[in-house]
Amino acid sequence: MVAQNIAFGLTALGMAIGAVRVVTTKNVVHAALWLVLVLGGVAVNYILLAAEFIAVVQVLVYIGAIVVLFLFGIMLTRAPIGHDPDLDNDQRWAGVVVGLLMFGVLASVLAKQFGRVHVDTSHVQRTADVANSVFTTYVVPFEVVSVVLLAALVGAVVIARRD
Amino acid sequence: MLLNQFLFLGAFLFCTGIYGALSRKNAVLVLMSIELILNAVNINLVAFGAFRDSPVGQVFALFVIAIAAAEVGVGLAIVLIIYRNRRSIDLTQVDAMKG
Numbered sequence: 001m002v003a004q005n006i007a008f009g010l011t012a013l014g015m016a017i018g019a020v021r022v023v024t025t026k027n028v029v030h031a032a033l034w035l036v037l038v039l040g041g042v043a044v045n046y047i048l049l050a051a052e053f054i055a056v057v058q059v060l061v062y063i064g065a066i067v068v069l070f071l072f073g074i075m076l077t078r079a080p081i082g083h084d085p086d087l088d089n090d091q092r093w094a095g096v097v098v099g100l101l102m103f104g105v106l107a108s109v110l111a112k113q114f115g116r117v118h119v120d121t122s123h124v125q126r127t128a129d130v131a132n133s134v135f136t137t138y139v140v141p142f143e144v145v146s147v148v149l150l151a152a153l154v155g156a157v158v159i160a161r162r163d
Numbered sequence: 164m165l166l167n168q169f170l171f172l173g174a175f176l177f178c179t180g181i182y183g184a185l186s187r188k189n190a191v192l193v194l195m196s197i198e199l200i201l202n203a204v205n206i207n208l209v210a211f212g213a214f215r216d217s218p219v220g221q222v223f224a225l226f227v228i229a230i231a232a233a234e235v236g237v238g239l240a241i242v243l244i245i246y247r248n249r250r251s252i253d254l255t256q257v258d259a260m261k262g
Binding site: 004005012015016019022023028031032035038039042045048051054057058061062065066070073074076077078086087088089091092095096098099100102103106107110111114115116117118119121123125129130132133134137138142145148149151152153155156157159162 | 186216217
């Protein structure tokens with residue numbers, strides 16, 4: 001249990017630094033690379049919560065596909081590779097206020113409601129349980145998601161096509 | 164482990180994502196902030212799934228990951244067409260609907 005807490009603390013620290021760097025760095029490519037750190041930390045958190053299937057999917061889909069898509073987007077829009085001071089708009093301080101206020105509200109509610117609640121990760125949710133759940137109770141949403149993915153694929157091709 | 168440590172981490176990622184979505188003007192960076200928000204939601208789903216000892220949290224996290232992939236695909240296509248039409252992805256200049 002102590003080892004898990006140490007692992008959580010280290011990843012949470014890395015993720016916090018990475019997330020803040022994603023939204024404050026002046027270099028678009030660096031933002032994408034800090035995002036990799038945050039997404040990897042999320043995968044570590046899934047492992048700590050004994051959700052190994054979601055952790056693998058996180059690495060495959062987010063780090064493998066979505067970050068590459070982001071890098072392609074940066075490349076195709078010819079953003080200046082390197083230091084670019086003009087990435088923030090003039091709502092920065094309003095954004096800081098909204099973010100801090102939101103975090104204050106969420107933190108107080110969570111501390112009040114789940115103060116000393118422990119999560120028991122000794123009983124692993126096996127991938128077989130997840131698969132059973134997907135293909136019995138949630139089979140209709142699963143099929144709908146596949147149609148949504150197809151529609152998004154076709155839509156992205158149609159929107160981005162040069163005609 | 165405490166349930167709250169995961170929930171606080173999720174709350175922090177969520178608020179960081181909100182700050183990024185509000186304060187960035189590069190469209191790709193706004194999409195990255197939205198990814199932060201979606202990941203915060205996923206951490207909460209998996210944490211509550213482990214807390215309740217049920218696989219449903221992981222199932223919903225899978226759905227969120229699929230929707231996020233679709234969202235990034237369509238979002239980047241929209242960003243590309245904005246770039247092609249205006250030679251810039253500065254969101255403060257995309258104000259044709261501003262009164």
